[in-house]
Amino acid sequence: MPLWSSRNRTRTVTCLACGDDVPRDDAREYDKHGDRWDRQDKTFEHLCKSCHGDLCHHPRDELEDLLVELEAGETTQAVFLSQYLSTVEDRYGPLEEGHD
Structure with a gap:
C-alpha cells in the first residue's frame, strides 16, 4: 500500500502565493520549516509551479x-x-x- 493513499489527497490545491487553484500533481509542496522530507503529523501548503520557480531556493537556516x-x-x-x-x-x- 502506498505511503499516501490517493483517497486522502485532494485533487486540487490552492497556491499560497497567488491564490490560484491548481491540480495537486501540478503543484509543489511547501513546508515553512524547510523540512519537507519529515512527513509525520504534517500538513503542507502548496505553490503552483510558476510561484515555486520564483522563490529563492537558498537555505533559510534561522x-x-x-x-x-x-x-x-x-x-x-x-x-x-x-x-x-x-x-x-x-x-x-x-x-x-x-x-x-
Whole structure:
C-alpha cells in the first residue's frame, strides 16, 4: 500500500502565493520549516509551479527564528522591514542585490 493513499489527497490545491487553484500533481509542496522530507503529523501548503520557480531556493537556516524574534506580523511592514534589514546586516554582513 502506498505511503499516501490517493483517497486522502485532494485533487486540487490552492497556491499560497497567488491564490490560484491548481491540480495537486501540478503543484509543489511547501513546508515553512524547510523540512519537507519529515512527513509525520504534517500538513503542507502548496505553490503552483510558476510561484515555486520564483522563490529563492537558498537555505533559510534561522529564518523562522528571526521572524519570530522580530515579531513579524505584529508591527507595521515598514518597521518590520527596517528591523529585518538592520538585523540581517548586523549578523551576516551587507546585503547584495542579485542581478540577472
